Amino acid sequence: MRLSQFSIYFLLFLIVLPKSAHADQLVLMSPHSDEIKNEFEAAFQTYYQENTGREMHLEWLDIGGGTSSILRYIKSEFGRVPEGIGIDLFFGGGMDPYIDIAEQGLCEPYQLPDNILTRLPTKIGGVPLYDPHYQWYGATLAGFGIVYNKRVLDMMGFPPPKTWADLGRPELFSWVGSGDPRKSGSVHMAYELILQAYGWDRGWEVITTMGANVRNFGASGSYAPKEVAVGEVAYGLSIDFYAWMQSEQVGGDYIGFTMPDNLTIVNPDGIAILKGAPNLEAAQMFVAFVMSDAGQKLWFLQKGSPGGPINSQLNRFTVLPDLYDQYQKEAAISINPFRWKSDLIYDATTGGARWNIVNDLIGVMVIDSHAALQQSWQAAIKSGLSDTKRKQLSAMPITAAEAQELAQTWRDPEVRNRTLATWTTFARTKYGDYHPPLLTQIVDWLTLIFPLGIASLAVIYLWRMRTS
Secondary structure, X not given: OOOOHHHHHHHHHHHHOXXXXXXXXXXXXXXXXXXXXXXXXXXXXXXXXXXXXXXEEEEEOOOOOOHHHHHHHHHHHHHHOOOOOOOOEEEOOOOHHHHHHXXXXXXXXXXXXXXXXXXXXXXXXXXXXXXXXXXXXXXXXXXXXEEXXXXXXXXXOOOOOOOHHHHHOHHHOOOEEEEOOOOOHHHHHHHHXXXXXXXXXXXXXXXXHHHHHEEEEEOOOOHHHHHHHOOXXXXXXXXXHHHHHHHHHHOOOOEEEEOOOXXXXXXXXXXXXXXXXXXXXXXXXXXXXXXXXXXXXXXXXXXXXXXXXOOOOOOXXXXXXXXHHHOOOOEOOOOOHHXXXXXXXXXXXXXXXXXXXXXXXXXXXXXXXXHHHHXXXXXXXXXXXXXXXXXXXXXXXXXXXXXXXHHOOOOOHHHHHHHHHHHHHHHHHHHOOOXXXXXXHHHHHHXXXXXXXXXXXXXXXXXXXXXX
């Protein structure tokens, strides 16, 4: 029997149809690096195939930006479509965003199997490792501290850092690196820790003086560690695994990392199924995989170890304490965070509630006003930096209590825009008018005049060509 032309085309279509069209699917949002995504994607695809007999395709939805951008997107989309936004999982980005979306009812609860849940501590250092209603879990742990270039410190005569406040020393002007907390959840967490460790007023003094010493604010949490590694800056705010990654690549003789005693914590890095997840069963399998031995070994074993990562060593903590003793020789990191002590008790509720307030305060008062802040900071240093002047430069337009109150209405665009305008005026009054250095003015002038001169010469040339 002869096949019709349509049947032939249909058979050819089935033959060339991409494998992903036949596969089950998961849609995820994550600020994790490509190295982490690739390792977990490959391992989970194998795990899924072995347990279901079906293929799995993971779609990592990228909207640009880090945790803060993802969090805004999730909230905005749920505001538009409350029953579900077509995304299965939120993976990575710290703990505060998960507390936030859980309180708003944007997570799909899922209780892990008992063989995993019974091995998972409820807290570490007073910080919850998972939601009591199983709306989110800490998939790994992160420590926050200061990465530094040992060679630069030796060359410049700078001391190794011991506290966050050390980065505000006047002699370190332009030798500090940081990401933008509005774009990176790990950078935000470092700043929130400073506020909780020192208190609101003293914390802003540390943030402001440190910010005045920052050379540039990068768009990601990995920016400062990379700048430290190449010697562009001496110190940088960093999450532990970015620092260890640079130490692995450049060498421990060059790169150091410290977590300030009693001024920082080890914090869960979460995972959650979003409400209305279109592929709920597969999403539950992914969470169970990440939290199981198979997923946890990807985080902290050396590359190439049995059960460890294949292409990229991830240098992260596991949340299952028994694995540290079981895999001492194969572990990529020697620290057991469950045995690390800190007197700082992190208030996750406060941190989560004022997440956007802190980001926008740093944005207006430190980053967007950076040139004026640095100008005022240098002038204060030259005139003999007094405690009074330091406090004046670090003054904030709101108190801690007002920040908590304002957080309740911050999603209202009118309230936010009006408040940001008030803060901008406050910053201008505090720092004064910015006057660029003469060299900068000359360069700016040449940048404007040069293309105009070229354009003028081109017009004259064409006019002469036409009249000749």
